[in-house]
Amino acid sequence: xxxxxxxxxxxxxxxxxxxxxxxxxxxxxxxxxxxxxxxxxxxxxxxxxxxxxxxxxxxxxxxxxxxxxxxxxxxxxxxxxxxxxxxxxxxxxxxxxxxxxxxxxxxxxxxxxxxxxxxxxxxxxxxxxxxxxxxxxxxxxxxxxxxxxxxxxxxxxxxxxxxxxxxxxxxxxxxxxxxxxxxxxxxxxxxxxxxxxxxxxxxxxxxxxxxxxxxxx
Ligand code: ADP
Ligand code: AMP
Numbered sequence: 001x002x003x004x005x006x007x008x009x010x011x012x013x014x015x016x017x018x019x020x021x022x023x024x025x026x027x028x029x030x031x032x033x034x035x036x037x038x039x040x041x042x043x044x045x046x047x048x049x050x051x052x053x054x055x056x057x058x059x060x061x062x063x064x065x066x067x068x069x070x071x072x073x074x075x076x077x078x079x080x081x082x083x084x085x086x087x088x089x090x091x092x093x094x095x096x097x098x099x100x101x102x103x104x105x106x107x108x109x110x111x112x113x114x115x116x117x118x119x120x121x122x123x124x125x126x127x128x129x130x131x132x133x134x135x136x137x138x139x140x141x142x143x144x145x146x147x148x149x150x151x152x153x154x155x156x157x158x159x160x161x162x163x164x165x166x167x168x169x170x171x172x173x174x175x176x177x178x179x180x181x182x183x184x185x186x187x188x189x190x191x192x193x194x195x196x197x198x199x200x201x202x203x204x205x206x207x208x209x210x211x212x213x214x215x216x217x
Contacts, residue, residue: 001026001080002105003212004087004096004191006182007113008175009168010124011197014136016113016205017084026080029071031064031088033134036160038067056162056170058178061091072099089178093185109215110186111208113197117172124168128157142201 001024005013014030021028035053038046045067049059068086071077087093100107115123126139128148132155137144144151162171186192193211197204 001082001212001216002100002107003081004083004107004110004186005085005113006110006179006186006192007115007197008117008120008179009171010120010127011113011115012123012201012204013084013113015142015201016208017082018135019205020208021082024080024082026082027071027074027076028084029068029077029081029086030084031067031086032084034067034071035059036134054161054167056167056174058088058174061089061095064088064092065095068096069099072103087182088175090181090185093182107191109193109212110182110191111211112183112186112192112194113204114194115197119198120172121165121168124163124171125165127160127163129160130155131158132156 005017007013014028014033017028017030035046035049039050039053040046045063048063052059064086072081083096087096097107123138123141126141128137128139128144129135130137130150130153133150133153135150135152135155136142137150137157144157148157149155150157161167183192193215195204195207195211
């Protein structure tokens with residue numbers, strides 16, 4: 001199963017990709033998570049990405065594509081993947097198309113998460129992430145049992161620097177200009193399926209399962 005989860009920041013891609021990837025036994029390939037890990041370890045790639053990341057800009061394509069190529073060459077990616085947060089512009093989408101083709105495969109579907117802007121703002125400003133395992137919570141919509149502590153691993157929850165209100169608005173703008181054109185791109189390839197990204201997390205997960213399974217039949 002080779003899927004792309006597409007949608008604005010805060011649409012719920014990571015929340016759904018994490019659970020469905022586990023269920024389907026394929027890796028979740030989240031470029032944002034990979035960049036945060038690279039920045040936390042202060043690797044050369046992390047240092048290169050940080051200036052863009054902190055401003056809510058897209059990190060240059062060559063950095064992202066290096067990361068994706070390395071990830072897709074790992075053995076678990078042979079079973080398939082859920083791309084979460086990649087591709088984010090046309091050049092990245094074209095590069096992904098070539099990579100998948102060179103490996104002798106095709107994409108099965110691109111799942112677009114449709115969520116209104118006021119809801120995205122509420123979600124992003126209340127998001128909290130586990131420093132240790134990357135699990136995602138929301139202060140109101142998906143709170144942890146104990147405030148500030150991850151239910152899954154006991155790690156500390158923090159607010160991402162780029163989830164502050166000023167940066168969030170800019171990221172939504174970057175999405176509209178650079179990433180939203182991918183909707184037409186994938187619609188043209190007959191790959192786009194849309195799910196309503198608002199409502200209970202379980203209901204949305206079920207909707208994704210059913211659109212993806214319908215496409216594979
Ligand atoms: P993305 O990966 O698309 O940026 P996330 O999965 O991190 O988005 O979700 C953004 C925020 O919204 C998180 O705080 C998450 O807990 C919360 N969230 C995810 N899905 C829902 C939902 N269906 N209803 C309300 N809040 C949600
Ligand atoms: P995310 O965790 O997906 O919200 O991504 C957080 C930030 O990481 C973005 O605002 C970008 O700065 C950077 N980023 C993540 N994925 C990509 C990508 N595919 N292309 C460029 N920048 C990315």
